[in-house]
Amino acid sequence: MTTLAAMASTRQMTLRTVMRVLLEREAVSRAELARLTGVSKQTMSEVFRELEEGGWVRRSGRTQGAVGRSAATYEVCVDRALVFGADVGGTKVQAALADMHGIILTETVEPTDPRGGQYVVDQLARMSAELAHRASQPLERVLVGTIGIPGAYNARTGKLFMVPNITGLEGTPFVEDLRERVDFDVHVGNDVNMAAKGEQWMGEGRNVDDFVFIALGTGIGMGIINERRVLSGAHGAAGEIATLPIGADPYDGRTFRSGGLETALGSAAIRERYEGSGGRSGLTVREIIDRIGDGDTIAAATVDAIARILAQAVLAVSAVLDPERVVLGGSVGARRELLERMEVHLPLCMPSPPQCTVSKLGSRAGLYGTIANSLDLLRDSLFQTPGLDIPMPRAKPFEVHP
Amino acid sequence: MTTLAAMASTRQMTLRTVMRVLLEREAVSRAELARLTGVSKQTMSEVFRELEEGGWVRRSGRTQGAVGRSAATYEVCVDRALVFGADVGGTKVQAALADMHGIILTETVEPTDPRGGQYVVDQLARMSAELAHRASQPLERVLVGTIGIPGAYNARTGKLFMVPNITGLEGTPFVEDLRERVDFDVHVGNDVNMAAKGEQWMGEGRNVDDFVFIALGTGIGMGIINERRVLSGAHGAAGEIATLPIGADPYDGRTFRSGGLETALGSAAIRERYEGSGGRSGLTVREIIDRIGDGDTIAAATVDAIARILAQAVLAVSAVLDPERVVLGGSVGARRELLERMEVHLPLCMPSPPQCTVSKLGSRAGLYGTIANSLDLLRDSLFQTPGLDIPMPRAKPFEVHP
């Protein structure tokens, strides 16, 4: 148990407070920051000296053009700490290095190591080192990294699960394994959750406290942002809407494994529906949707049927979560034709549909989400002024007497 | 913006820390508390003097039977601050007053004022004063109150909405109105959310971080506890699962208003299904379920059909939220016959069903929830040692260059 002195001393509190204010500004003087924070000018001078000695801030110039003595201005050294983010897919890995402002310094894409398992862990460690080197930055400055994985992570057991697309990761202590290979703090998140976080930072979820990101591609999944934070669920499986009992009978043995909604909306289902209605054989979903523009009425009817089911899924999600916005993504979900048809069906099945938009980030949403997650963790660990670590006691249930 | 000195001074931080530790213990000496917190014995003596002068702690005795000088022991004055809770229903109001340990000092039930609106506000204010008087406590000690309302509360607009069961409350600034009538801090919550909170404190949700409470009675609603906190949604309407597109076609005009699931599972639906299958006319849902014990096979088949639909609703909720547990309540939901049948259907439509239990708190869950909510708010406001109130800056989206 930490004491006030040993935990974050009052001087630490002041240092972190000053850093937080500085992170939002680009050139500030000590006198101005004293006014902003209420800390005395004397103390602020000391604080800036310590921060400067630590490499966190630097002089950036002087004010001019105002009455009175000109002031020295300071800014954050945004490369004093760096973050790593990687979006691991079944076929490729996107990774990037960013500074404290979230500016991406270097990034790369390469095929996921097909051998899977520990080889993917090794690959990530090597990529982070390469990105630091290409940015001409010491690897020691990378303090936090987040990895997006197409599966679920149970924070309690520390194990990955539901990871069918990458060989040799199911049931592994992935975070622990990677932490042994790198010096920075490693976190993992579901790739659709990371995409939701990417939309929150750079996309359609910006400035929205409660929204969902639905990724429709080969299958379907959802990331949930509730009160600005990712909602993971008891076992890390929140948002696995493939199993929603919509569009197919959940008691049917044929849909039991992949789930009602995925059975109805997955790529296989779209192609079957198209071909079963007389459409051409052998087209991909993208090709089917492209044919709407060519006047293929069967393609239009297929997308309309898909949109009608998707509208019910949005209704179900809204009933449970009450999101302000639904962002659609994924190779199929991002098609505007689908959104347009869905917006026709939504008001027919729910009185007040949420706002629906299409992701503009494409396949970069997940990568952005891992960077954003790392930035949040970095800032919390470096600049938060937390309360003391003694938790608020829960109200104990009392004995109920008849 | 607060300074370190003006916000919570370091002495305030220490006082609150000591109170938090004391709240979990019943008789502690200053020396022991110094050891527990790391604060020096000198400082701890000063802190206890201040807390004693403020009426927050008192001497409770002396230790004995151990080597060394015996120690004075202290305990929290649990009635130094009180909380109020009220569960407002369409027909009755349950209200209670509790101390800092959550022990209920006085409680009462009376019919909801049928005139509704401001009369209900007046009624709540009067009930809180009466309960304090019956507890022989000055009303000034009541610092926080929470009101459970059968409707939704939009925290942004400060207005109630979706409150069909109580006249004259729709669209009112209920919290503001009540705050003008009482001196304590007023909060409002949806009644099913409050019931979920009551289960968290005293019922089946104890020690469970993620669970849902489904209330099935005349209609159906759900309260969500995610990471130990109530999930409200963007407009305060999370958990309104009456509208889930399950059990009825959401595009059917007949179900559009009350929603698919409520159309399928509401009391009216249960009676219609029973009577339409040849059952006796004019029975209530409770009477129908009671007849299962009498061998009424139509009643059993009706409940089985209801359970089968409810299982799909649990599947849908689990797909979105991934709860650890589902607690069933409400006049119909709490019937064990329903849970028994639902547990037969669940494994047939989902591979890993969540744990399902029936509430044992009955109609008191909501009242307990309002008390628990008030206790949380009280403790946070009195004893939290928060970080400084400067928020962590969000990562600004950066300009994306092609």
Added chain:
DNA sequence: CCTATTCGTCCAGTTACCGAACAAATGAGC
């Protein structure tokens, strides 16, 4: 050139903590 204004340093002061020393008060062991 004078005046108002601002920045940044200096300085005396206060708050709130700390650890060591010590007296008082216990029970165990002989």
Added chain:
DNA sequence: GCTCATTTGTTCGGTAACTGGACGAATAGG
């Protein structure tokens, strides 16, 4: 009954980290 070990609680001198006022230096405006 005495001695010793142990514990509590008070006293005291100390330090960390803040404050506000004073003041000199440095600006722009009139």
